Amino acid sequence: MKAKVIVMPKHSVLDPQGVAVRDAIHHHGLPAVKAARVGKVIELELDGSQTEAQLHEVCRDLLSNPVIEDYQLVIEA
């Protein structure tokens, strides 16, 4: 059993990495890209003994910082 946690900077928070990546894409020759944001994906391998609430807790308390980031938890069979 696996879970994927997608952590993204909040829209209200400046994402200088995203701006640099967008600019690099433009230099690469694709001006169609209007914006880029850089987050992270954390893959978790689970033994199945956890609850979804426990996963959300770890997402909230450790894997993301709610001051600057939002997360999405995707549990895979």
Add this chain to the structure above:
Amino acid sequence: MKAAVIRFPGSNCDQDCVLALREFGVETDFVWHKDESLAGYDLIALPGGFSYGDYLRCGAIARFSPVMKAVREQAARGTLVIGICNGFQILCEAGLLPGALIRNRDLHFRCEHLHVRVEDVANPFLHEAQTGGLLRIPIAHGEGSYTADAATLAELNQTGRVLLRYADAAGAAIDAANPNGSAENIAGICNAARNVFGLMPHPERACDPRLGSTDGRVIFESILSTLGVRKAA
């Protein structure tokens, strides 16, 4: 007076911090992050560095170190806690200070002497300084852009908890003097009880004239006189 300098795996300004405190005559111990007690210390310093390699987020893993429970307990009892650079990031991650520190807006690691303006002296860390006074202190960080929501910033401003702002040599907190994109040029803040102070600049690197500035001394002198220790000659 006794001080503790916490060592996390990846701390690298712990020696500087201990040296600065000992030069002020303060009995100072290194305390390993796995230690669970901070009883008997009057000052707890979380030094700069790259605790846990900055994995996940700066300070995110350090805040789960066993010693952080003791830091939290001592902070609640009113013990003075200072977090410098990575220590500031850890205090924010631990929720002992509001907001967060994110990547510098120009993505550069900034390592230079610059000016910070003292915004408030009614606290244990700066009362020997002058409001509006300038301190020339080095910074050295890649993730020092202070960010917080509008309500938090308003509260910090209204309660005099913004202690330091980046400023130019004339004392103006303008955008050109902001090295990292911090909200409102914020370089240091304290908690509501005013006993927990986090700042990105390194006062411990500005205590000896051989290092180019002694403006960091006023922070240690303020702490010492708060704790009833006479100022070092």
